[in-house]
Amino acid sequence: MKQTVVLFPGAGVGHVSPMTELANVFLKHGYDVTMVLTEPPFKSSDLGGSSFVERIAASNPSISFHVLPPLPAPDFAASGKHPFLLMLQLARDYNGPLEAFLRTIPRERLHSLVLDMFCVHAIDAGAAVGVPVYTFFAPGASCLSVVTQFPALVAGRRSGLKDLGDTPLDFLGVPPMPASHLVRELLEHPEEELCKAMTDIWRRNTETMGVLVNTFESLESRAAQSLRDPLCVPGRVLPPVYCVGPLIGKKSDSKAARKKNECLAWLDAQPDASVVFLCFGSMGTLSADQLKEIAVGLERSGQRFLWSVRAPAGSQDPKKYLEVRAEADLDALLPEGFLERTKDRGLVVKSWVPQVDVLRHPATGAFVTHCGWNSVLEAVAAGVPMLCWPLEAEQKMNKVCMTADMGVAVELEGYMTGFVKAGELEAKVRLVIEAEEGRQLRARLAARREEAEAAMEEGGSSRRAFAQFLLDVENLVDGKQQGN
Template identity: 55%
Template sequence: MEIATNHIGAKPSHISRALGHTSVRCHTPQEMGDLGVSGAMTKNVVLYPGLGVGHLTPMVELAKLFVRHGVAVTVALVEPPVKAPNFSATVARAAANNPTITFHVLPPPPPPEPSSDGTPKHHLLQLFDYLGAMNAPLRDFLRSLRAVDALVIDMFCVDALDVAAELSLPVYYFYASGAGDLAVMLNIPSVRAGMDTSFTELGDAVLSFPGAPPIKASDLPAEMSKDSEASKAILRMFQRMPESDGILVNTLESLETRAVRALRDGLCVPNRATPPVYCIGPLVSGGGEKAHGCLRWLDAQPDRSVVFLSFGSLGTFPKTQLEEIAVGLERSGQRFLWVVRSPRSDDQSLNELLQEPDLEALLPDGFLERTKDRGLVLRSWAPQVDVLRHRATGAFVTHCGWNSTLEGVTAGQPLLCWPLYAEQRMNKVFIVEEMKLGVEMRGYDKEMVMAEEVETKVRWVMESEDGRALRERVLAVKDRAAEALKEGGSSYAAFVEFLEDLES
């Protein structure tokens, strides 16, 4: 994927691609001063976010944090094996908006050999294979730089530990999910080793993990639950994480006190030292979309009157579920802003998946016309951070991805939790049981949330005393999060501690 810098408003030195040689360079202290960054740059770090916009976005926020503390940053990007327009658009936007950060797209590895039996590998195994094959271009790139003081990697970039060891580089993880998830996942390999069955066979049996509330086996990530090659690859990923020099976690310590204490007390990694854990969040995008039509629509709505429904970049529903949501929203009588994506099928191509949905065909007859005075349905995308921070938004129906969770909490929005995949069911447990910042949309685990549940929960959060109490709890956390990021706050202090450890 060639990224043309003349189309994105970024100087060529800020985003580049290795073609036989590298043209990436870190900014000099004089240049950083010209760009408005105070202090001389004493360190140079490379951030390696792996694949996926959901992993790149928080890593860019981490890069901005490094720059604010006077550290030069290069983000080494992995080109997706399947061309994805949203990746190039995200990189272009990030480079244009962050001229103090260098972005570099690594050359892709050779295409993989087809499997001997012709059957495709599990998508997670393909991901690990691809990132493992990126070790050679990553190693070449790091060697080409004049000075690198540390490598910061995404959790899926486990094989990059070998590159860091070969180059004698300190290596840190940036864990873009919460401390609760981290506590459970670091403990999973030892728990699994002591079992003679799979998590799948345990069903809804309740499990106990240090630093976590009781979690049903069925709430673990689906790939973890099976006895498969994919689950073995994930176990290996978390088994190797303690090899790092430390773990930066995108969370607020006071939000996940029990999990952080368990991590720091070494309870989550039996018979082995746990690396230092630094809670440096919440790192959330600043938003900044001003021209989108949905924001003008929100301008015309009363304060805290609109329920926002959005389920992430991969969150899709079949037509039957979309119809249940529509009926529930209509019956609730509440204002709503709803992002709808095209339903996904197993045999869809990427281009088909990215096509805008036909709302008239997917939603009940007449729904859009009947609700036009109090609802707005968007095709595929919304400026989520700006919507959540708008004065008219009053609640957030979310898939519980950690980025979205932090965006909702830092905007002071109560969460209606509808997890879909990956670690989202675990996040739901932490949000509802531990943090007390949301409630569950019943039926998600049966693969159908009925219209009655949508109507009931939407009314509850917008009209009831309990709903108002939930909002007050979230607003208190919003204030604590803002304080934590300021100089003297817990997250600010944790990042300074990390930089001091890196210096030594």
């Protein structure tokens, strides 16, 4: 009798995609997998919505998908609360329906419940059913180490960390971290509701039976070791941490699929390692002025480029993430004549880009990225050097570790002021593609790519870590049965 693993991802492409890859690992080990989803409280092409879920389900027929009965959505417009707090409350309200679904699976068949890092409220649903509960942390071990140490850092503080500006903070396992680079919500006063809610999430992430992390040991060895150090959170023993990545999408092997994407056909005609790829993730957007500045920098650089352009968000208000943005109007957004002048060496696209395929294409030589962890892992696995342009969430923290610890990237320093100038983009693009420093960076990435491949092979560190996780679940269940 096959056992069933239930996965409960957070909303959005950046959460569902890596958990889908984790599901495939469970399938390879002989388990049935059910991914439990909730209906988004708004329809947004950026957050995936039903079309994204349908696409994921269609391409992963071996995974069962169960959508919980929809609950009334919060009134985002009328409420004075931050949208993140409203989303958290809605997520907690799903505990009842989740528990009810778990009870439809015979207990002897239920192997484990694996929760997304923003779904740790569901620990209570798992406990009610008596199933082992684990966390899946989609960002890296460095981020996990910082946020795990964060509650102790702010305990007793009478002011928010934003008062510290760029003052470096010392966390075990990572380079000195400027206070300004932490997740924005954590910089508020420790007693403010938003900061308290986020701090509670990070604490509960390590209150499960263990944490599966989307990374591989050699990429973040210091951070991974810090999470096993008794000094990480004084007075508290953390659960086991399993580095089981990189869990990323596979390159498309279908010739038909390649024909559908004009960017792949275009890349086929470019020299090896000659193209700069610019893409800022499923939610990252830049201002109209910044888009024009990028265009100027790319044109001056003289380098080949593939650029995924998305329409600017309507405002800097947090509710911008609840909007559905229109397709980018390239003629209005880019400098007059830019597309014509650069047509022989550049391609600008305003539709979805098959990022894994682009990064693994021989013609791709550099990647200008927002430093979302999925993108970082995809570039490392492809051996492509990165230029860091962090925008939000944990991306600035990732930037620090990518440049100061992993040696896989250089930074575009203008991100600190919120505006990267054309001159800096031109210089850094040339540095990575043409200069000796760029050649050294590519050599390091080639080594990292081999390490990533080795980690996922039979006997590799990530394969061993996953096997240890399965053994620990088995021992946990056996111990409970003997105790009964």
